[in-house]
Amino acid sequence: MNRRNLEEKIFLGLMLASVFIVMGSLILIVTVIVLNGAPSLSIEILTQTSEGGFYLGAGGGFLNAIVGSLLLALPATGLAFLIGIAIALYLQKDFLKPGIANFIRICLDILWGVPSVVYGVFCLTIMIAIGMTGGSLLFGIIALTLLEIPIITRSIDESIKMVPSGLKESAYSLGSSKFETAAKVVRRQAMPGIIAGVLLGFGRGIGDAASILLTVGDSNYFPSSISDQTAALPTMILNLVSMPDQVVQNKAYAVAFVLLMIVLLISIITRYLTKKSSKYIIK
C-alpha cells in the first residue's frame, strides 16, 4: 500500500513539474520579448515602413514586414486549406481503399517532418531553373503552402476520421451522394477540428523564417505585385538580431512582440469560431 501511495505521489509530482516547465518557459519567453521589445515599440514603428537606415539604427518602422508576412501567410494558408481539405476527404474510406490511404498518410507525415529550410531550398532551385534573379512574394507563398499542406491535411484528416460511421450511414440512407455526405454532413461535424488544423498551419506558416529566407528576399516597401520582393516578420527578426548595434537588436524584440500578438489574435478568433461551430455537433 505504501509503495502504491509513493508511486502515486511521484507521478503527480512529475506531472506538476512538466506543467511548471512548460508554463514557466512560456512566461519567460513572453516576459523577455515584452521587456526588451516594449521600449522600442511605438506607433511610428507600427505605422511606417522601413527606411534605408532601419537596420542601422535609424528611423522607420516595420509595417511593410507586417503586411508582407500577412500577404505570405494568409494566401498560403488559404491555398493549403483548399488542397488539404480535398486530400483529407479523399483519404476517407468512402473514396479510397484504406491501404492506399494509409500509405499517403505516411507520406504526409514524412513531409510534416521535413525541415522548412528544405522547402525553401526546393523553391529556390525552381526559381533558379526558371531564370529568376531575385526573391518574390509568389515563391514565398508557394514555399509556405508546401510547408502547411501536410500539417493542415493530416489535422483535417484526423478530425474527419473521428466522425461516427453511424452519422455517415444516416446521410447515405437519406440518399445523399458521397459529395453531399462529405460537404454537408461530415464537414459540419468535423468543423472544430478543421478550424484547429487551419490555425496550426497558419501559426507554422507565419512564424517560419527558413522557408521564406531563400525565396522572398527583402524590401523596404509594400510589395506592389506578386513578383515583388518583400519583407516579412521572421526574416526581419533574423536580420535585426544579426546587427551589432544594441538599439537595433532591441527592435527585433519589438518585431517578435508583434508576431506574437498576431498569433494570439488568430488563436482568439479561432477559439471563437470553434465554439460557434461546435453548437450543432453530435456527440
Added chain:
Amino acid sequence: MNKSNTIQIETKTLNVTIHNNPVLKNIDIQIPAKQLTAIIGPSGCGKTTLLKSFNRLLEIQDGIKIQGEIVVDGINIMSSGLNVPDIRKKMGLISQKPYPLPMSIFENVAYGLRIHHDKNAKELAEAVQNCLQEVGLWNEVKDRMHDPASRLSVGQQQRLCLARAIAVQPEVILCDEPTSALDPIAAQQIEKLLLKLKKDFTVILVTHTLRQAKRVADHVIFLYFGKVIEQGPAAEFFNNPKNPETKAYLAGEIS
C-alpha cells in the same frame, strides 16, 4: 390490415462475407409490401447485415463481398450501373442509436427535401411540419425548430430520425433495433408509430426481443447463424412453427 400479396423486396441466394467470413448464407426471403416484417434471431446472426444489404449500405464498410440478387420493385439493386443514392432514397433507415445530423431540428428534416426536391421556403416549412406531425414531435419542438437536434432527448431524436426518413418519401423503412436504446415510454411511442406507418410504407424491423416481434409483426423472418430457418405470416410463425429450431428459439431454449 392490408393483406395484399405484393412483394416489396425479394432476395435470391444472397451470400455476404465480411473479411472472408460468411455472415449470410443463401438467403432467400420475400418481404411483403405495406406490412411490418420482423427479422428476429439471436445477436450476431446477421440481422443487421441483412437489413443494410437492402439499401446497399453494407458496401461502405471494408472487406464486404455480396453475391446474389436483391430485387426491389422488380429491379435487382445489385446489378451494376445503378445510381446508389436513388436506391437508398427508397429506403429510410432508423438505427439503434439515433444519429441526428449536425444541424438544427428544422434542417434535419429539411435535409432530404433539399437534396432531392426543389422546394421554396414555404413548401419546405410545410413539408417539415407535416413530417414532424406524422411522428408526433411537432408540438414538442415547434418553438425551438432552430435549436441543435442534439439537444433533444434520445427518444425525441429517434422520432426526428423517423421524420427525416419519411420526408424523402421512401417506400420502405428499415429499422435496426430502433427501441433498444430507449426508455420504455419512448420505445412504446416508436412501436406505435411503426404500426401507424405500415399503412403507407413497408416496414422492416430488426429486433432481438421476441415480445416486440409478437406485438407488432405481420410477417416474421427467423435468422440463425446466417441462415433463414423459417419465414412466414406472424400468426402462423408464432402459433404453429414448423422448424424444430424455431420451436426451440420461441421456447427460449436457444438464444
